[in-house]
Amino acid sequence: MAKSLLVLNGPNLNLLGTRQPEVYGSTTLSDVEAMCRAAGERLGLAIEFRQSNHEGVLVDWIHQAKGRHSGIVLNAGAYTHTSIALMDAISSVELPVAEVHLSNIHRREAFRHVSYISKVALGMICGFGPFGYVMSIEALADHIGQKS
Ligand code: DHK
Secondary structure, three states: OOOEEEEEEOOOHHHOOOOOHHHHOOOOHHHHHHHHHHHHHHHOOEEEEEEOOOHHHHHHHHHHHOOOOOEEEEEOHHHHHOOHHHHHHHHHHOOOEEEEEOOOHHHOOHHHOOOOOOOOOOEEEEOOOOHHHHHHHHHHHHHOOOOO
């Protein structure tokens, strides 16, 4: 069976395309999903793509990823900067996590410079818009030894 990655999106990312386009661009979340699926196909990886506005739901999905997926691409939205629960969930499942942000969080408000996810992620990509998701998938594919 093909290896798979979970691509997980947090709060407000369902509004991509119309939400502050000057910050997040005009690409919709379904466009991002299509880009992820194309990258997965190219690399021989199945992609499960999800979004929730609820912290506990994201925690549940991270738990369920253990044994089902080989890694997680995570844009936790604003929970990036607040959620010890998400950080602990990632530590608990011991899966490689690629943290991604559309915007460059270090060019923005000081409260966005702190990431609880970065403390447990394999690495982080930010500031390259939706292409960051593709880079994250490639980075995880390389990490888990997946050859296309
Ligand atoms: C998305 C959000 O919703 C913000 O809360 C983060 C991140 C940045 C992004 O750039 O994708 O601060």
